[in-house]
Amino acid sequence: MELSYGAEHEAFRREVVEFLQTHRDQAPGSGRGASALAWQKLLIAHGYAGRTIPKEYGGYGAAPDILKSRIIAEEFAKAQVSPGLGGQGISMLIPTLLEVGSEEQKRDIIGPTLRGERIWCQGYSEPGAGSDLANLRTKADLDGDEWVINGQKIWTSTAHLADWIFCLVRTEPDAPKHQGISFLLFSMKSPGIEIRPLIDMTNGHSFNEVFFTDVRVPAGQIVGKRGEGWKVANAILKHERGSLADPNVMLSRLNGIKELMRSETIDGRRLIYSPVFRDRLMRVEGEVMAMRCNDLRLLSGAVNNADVGIAGMIVKLQTTELRHELERLAIDVMGEMGVLYGEGAPHLRGNGSWQWNYMFFLGLIIGGGTSQIQKNIIAERGLGMPREPKLAIG
């Protein structure tokens, strides 16, 4: 056990802190306005965004160092300063292209995407292809030197804001289902694309349904070869270990509940003096602490290239469920006040963020592999339990 990051990394931490002190007044709020793009450029120049992306593709070109990346994330979060642009282009497409893209794709796409000049959405899920993603039906037929795409995607985040889409389509209808998929890139301004908003339970509009009718895409806009789309989409899975959770965010939400319990009263008595609520608070604190320790173990495993066994597989399941429960506690602490919602509502606490997160995390329990799928993965890959036998069809 050695929990210190060491001298070199502590020196690096001081650099980050100093940068934040010097430049924090330039940091943007939310959104993708001019100030956000300027901030992104500044972060790339200092190696706080696009840190390990090679210089020739528009990144900073540093050698991968998990602890330094962690320090950057920690200090930006602590300072409550924007860590730069996110989105599926930056978090998913760029790593995919770095792994399996052609030289031309890397040169043309990574730079503008990283700088926020090209916004992407991800076309994976379909009405009939959720947990069973490889069952997707949107098809692309080659007509001369163009793909002709027909079908429908769903849960397409930010499709209404996106310039381009990276999309899984079926190009080999006669191949086994995992081997008949290709990974295409095309403009969302292409004729034949219709976007319909899918409003979620928080009243938010981030998801969409996207319909393709005879959308024509140049044949070269494919990553990997025909039929390799499933492999391409999974190319970055191995980098994902433990990256889902940020226990520091969970910790700051927990501190928020402590504040709430010190300030909220019922019949004039502070909630912190209610033994029942206090016990629930401590229960959640213990669980958060366990996940924080688990996260340190994953971080250490990644740094030292050590096997962490089942500890990584459980993160998505445990953290989304725990976060949902944590937000629930805050709502219960507020009693009837807890149901207030919507901008400008009188008596609203925390800008409505408790209810919003409570609902949002139910979405995350489902999205990206439901809790039930996670349990199958833990049982089958982690505990070596057999798969359910397939039904004999027909």
Added chain:
Amino acid sequence: MEFGLSQEQTMLQDSLTRFLGDSGSLARARVFNANNEGRAPDVLAGLAELGVTGLIIPEEHGGVGLGLLDAALVSEVLGRHVTPAPFIGSSVLAPLALMRAGSAGQQAVWLPKLASGAAVAGVALSEATGARENAGVTASGGRLSGRALFVIDFEADVYVVADKAGGLHLVAADAKGLTRTRLPTIDTTRPVGELNFDNVEAEPLAAAADSAAVVRFLIDTGRVMYAADTLGAASAMIDQAVAYAKERKQFERAIATFQAVKHMCAEMAAALEPCRSLVWYAGHALESLPAEASVTACHAKAHTSEVGTRVAKTATEVHGGMGFTDLVGLHYWFKRIGLNRQMLGGPEAVREDAARLQALAA
């Protein structure tokens, strides 16, 4: 940065596992139970041979001189094997009390005996975490009166006793005026008992500047050790449940193929694995992160107990009717987890302690 076990720590767990595997953990626990043994001299001798009895005792007193994280790792393995042997009291808390509050003379007398396994020490600490039935011990003029319940590692030659004022004392098991009563519990692998003091001669452990702080440290350490024992016992129960589910066939297929059964197993594993990280952290914190040690110990004890209790129930259910029988013997682990949960404060009491330590309670 390294959050994990060193090679030496892994080897410590492996060698202990080999010894306990060879000496037949459940089989030995059954004999211990059937014969109503107080001590298992063969197991104790083996543990002494491996250095477990002297694990945290300094080398100059015949021990190995390791730390409390190492002790937690041993505790985990003992829980995993439902080992019928003293450890948390005799090899961790009593030596710790002597090392932190004993005089040089007391250390020289007792530490070598505990290290070699020649003597076993019990620890009376229950009242310091909350007294039942008005129990408690008072010290006056070098003599003790009163009652101590739920003494850890009860079948002992000497006892470390915490009094109501935060003082610590050493009492010989055969001291005049001391009445010892074993308290039968669900867990037949580790004897606990009651001590009644009628003006009993005692040696104060008075070398510490702040005796109450030592008592607090003993409680924190004991809680982490019980958490580790539960971690080991619960992970053994998950392994058995998974193995049984792969073996057992109903409706022409292994029940492990049913999602209902698979999800029970996955939920157990997903809840327990973070406890492993938490127990490691809490064990490390005891000596290396003093500012966090008490709160972390509370959470390790409370959270691991809650998860352990759920695992004990679920793993039994996966076994179906067989889980309920003595034939399979799963109940040895169930009961071990059950005892660990209540000792030195159940989850609610320990969480309230965590709140008080953070000034969140009135």
